[in-house]
Structure formats: C-alpha cells, structure tokens
Amino acid sequence: MSKATIYDVAGAARVSLATVSRAINNPEKVKPETRERVLRVIEELGYKPNAFAKGLASRKSTTVAVLVPDMSRASIAEMMNGIADIARVYKYSILLYILDHEETPEEDVLKEIVAAQVDGILYLNDEITDKQHDFLLSIKNDYKIPIVLTNTIFPDDDEIPSVSIDYDKAGYEITKKLIDEGRKNIYMVSTVRKYMVNDQKEAGYLRAIQEASLEPKIMRTSGRISINTEHFNEYFKDQKIDGLIAVRDSIAVSFMNVARQNNVPIPQNISVVGFQNTKYALLARPKLSCVDVPIYDIGAVGMRLLTKLMNQEDITEREIILDHSLVLRETTL
Secondary structure: OOOOOHHHHHHHHOOOHHHHHHHHHOHHHOOHHHHHHHHHHHHHHOOOOOOOOOOOOOOOOOEEEEEEOOOOOHHHHHHHHHHHHHHHHOOOEEEEEEOEOOOEOHHHHHHHHHHOOOOEEEEOOOOOOHHHHHHHHHHHHHOOOOEEEEOOOOOOOOOOOEEEEOHHHHHHHHHHHHHHOOOOOEEEEEEOOOOHHHHHHHHHHHHHHHHOOOOOEEEEEOOOHHHHHHHHHHHOOOOOOOEEEEOOHHHHHHHHHHHHHOOOOOOOOOEEEEOOOOHHHHHOOOOOEEEEOOHHHHHHHHHHHHHHHHOOOOOOOOEEEEOOEEEOOOOOO
16 A cells, blocks of 8 residues: 655645645646646555545645644643543544654654644644744645644744743742742752743743842753653752752652652752642642643643634634643642
C-alpha cells in the first residue's frame, strides 16, 4: 500500500497543497495543464486520499490536530481533557501528535499535519522558537489553517491567537509570598531547555526579587526526576536556601524528597512552591503550595476559540488571559 501523502504529491507536482486538493475535489477550478500534472503525479506515486481528506478547498473535514510536547506531563493530560470535552460538543475528531525532537523534527510533524488536511491546529508545545513560529505563520497564511497557541505564548504575536494565564504576574505574586514570609535566599528552579512560559515566570520572579533588593538565584535543571534529583543533591549541598519556586510541580516534589533525605524540614527551614497545581501537589507530603493554573479551562477555551476561527466567526479577543490563583498548603508558612 502506498504511503505517499498529499505533501509528497504537492512537492513532486510543484504546486501547493490547496492546488492538489482542488485538482481532486474541484478540478474545474484548476488550469488544465496544472490539473493534468497533478493527476499524473498522483498516479505515479499511488497516492490515495485518506479518510479525513475532504479537501483544503472545501474545508469540510471535522478534524483538529493537537500538537503536544510530552504526554507524560500531568498538565498536558489535564489540558487534553478540556480539549476533548469541547471537541465532543462540536463533533470534531482529534488527531494527536506527540513531539519527539530526537526522532522527528517538528517541521516534519507540522508538514504531516498539513498533509492530513485538518481544519485547525491547537499548538501546545511551549518550546517555540522564531523558526517554529515562522513555520506556523506559513501554515496559517499559505494553507488557511487556523491555529491557536494553547498554554504557550509568543511575544508580540498579533497573528496567531493564544490562550494562557499571565505567567509574569503569577511569578511575581508567588515570589512576593515567599518574600513576605521573610525568606531572603529564594531560588527559582527552571529548565535547561528554553520554554516561553518559563521565561515569563522568571521575569515575574526577577521583578519581585529586585524590588526587595535581594539577590536573584535561578537554577536550571532537567524535568526528568533522575537528573534533577542528582542536581539538587550536589547544587544545594553548600548553598544557603530558604525558599524555592519550581516551574513544574514535579520538580518541586523532587526537591522536597532530597530535602527530606537530608533531614531538612519543610516549611520550617525552606518554603517550597510549585507552578501548576497538578495531582503531584496533593500527593506530595507535605502537600505542595502552588500557583493554580486552570489547565482544564485553558484546553477547553483554546478548543472553543479554534472552533470560532474554523467557522469564520468574529473574534473579539486574540490573546485570552485566564485567571490564576495561589493555593497555599503545607509547604509555605
């Protein structure tokens, strides 16, 4: 069975995906010589339109692509619940694409998504570079596929709508909470890999630290527990620390486990907070204080916004900022 895609046909025939779709679905709208060239390539490659392919020209499919960085994150799973619930209401099917940069470059994954002729894309990857953003813009503008950034942002972007919280404000507020407790040596534990939302969290942290005339201390580690546990054991061996803000709940819990192994009481000696309020926060002992990010709602609102774009409805807000809150439990004073 041929594995040729519509993208392969477009490349071989030197036309756009929309032209291939029109040649199949609305041949009268394509110049005869172009149509013949496309049909010849289709026959040569043995291309068979898939079940979703109702045509880029007609845009009649009911499929949404959701691009996620890693399904092992608790926050991603909860966001998917919100997306799925709204998709079910509007009778949209979901194609889930999980990024694995070591196996397949993101650009190739996006090409595959375009070839699947989806109606819209929810982009959940929070590691978004200038190159990736430019490629998303080309998909939106060249192939007329609506895109919504979901729990991720791209600064000064007025073309691709987004749904998120004010991570800068949240970072500022949770840092102020520790400062008000009297903490002086507050670390923010972020990731080695660059994520847009973590940049915003760090910006809020730095603003609060500078206002209080304290020394900023940002540590970068991996989201993998085996790696960050080793980092904590070494890094904090001789460091003064009385407060810690982790960009993910799982990282905060990893630190708490190291503290317990070293007989350091929390929160008596160190206040610890997370930045998602996932199930890890409630499972931790002591229970973890957090910035509560409305993960389910972000997914649901992102999906609803995408349905409006796909139906060409008027959009009053292109950057939707949902409310967050601080949930204080047993790891803060």
